[in-house]
Amino acid sequence: MFGSNRSRCAIGINVGIVILLSCGTCRPAQQEPIPEYSLNVVVTEATTGDVISQARLTLQFKSGRLHRNVTYGAKTNAQGQYTFTHIPKGTVLLIVTAERHQSFGKEIELEQDNQTIEVKLKKPQAQL
Template structure:
């Protein structure tokens, strides 16, 4: 009798902990200049919109990822939930890039081109 109760409670706990499954996507971000050369060591931040986050055993894990591009200008993001994301790219000597994307594929590659900085004007010279 006790073993039967124990098994039922264990099964209920496992089912509750699993929770609903979240569809994920693997994201690859390629950062280049306007001339097509890769931008090395650019900071790439990916934020999930609308308060979404990955879930692991019923608790929230992350709402964003931060990484840097490699020598080929590529940043690989681990599996994240499908849906709207905000991608921000910051690199020395370039304008900051920020844009929302709708991700619904299992694997997605985003190609981002960075613009050179705009000239600064000042009345003080």
């Protein structure tokens, strides 16, 4: 009787080890990586064509449950440009503001890399 318990115990340990070893090779299903893109923004003055440096740029995600609450912010350089990099695929809202200019907003579908958006900001309307 003592010998048979020992055999059962050894079998139980071996089965447990086999189960643990086989679980070590189990992996969850891999998700496809979400493509990331670059978005170039160029900001100029609508009537003169002059570049607007230090314009505030905001990208807000409009779709996709993984990125819905993600917001990117930046300012344009001396040439009125900024490039957002590593932006996940999806719909974003681009908001552009600059001193002494009207604000600009546009939804953009990021579906390809290196898209360029040209924004022409207008001066505010004169008050009567």
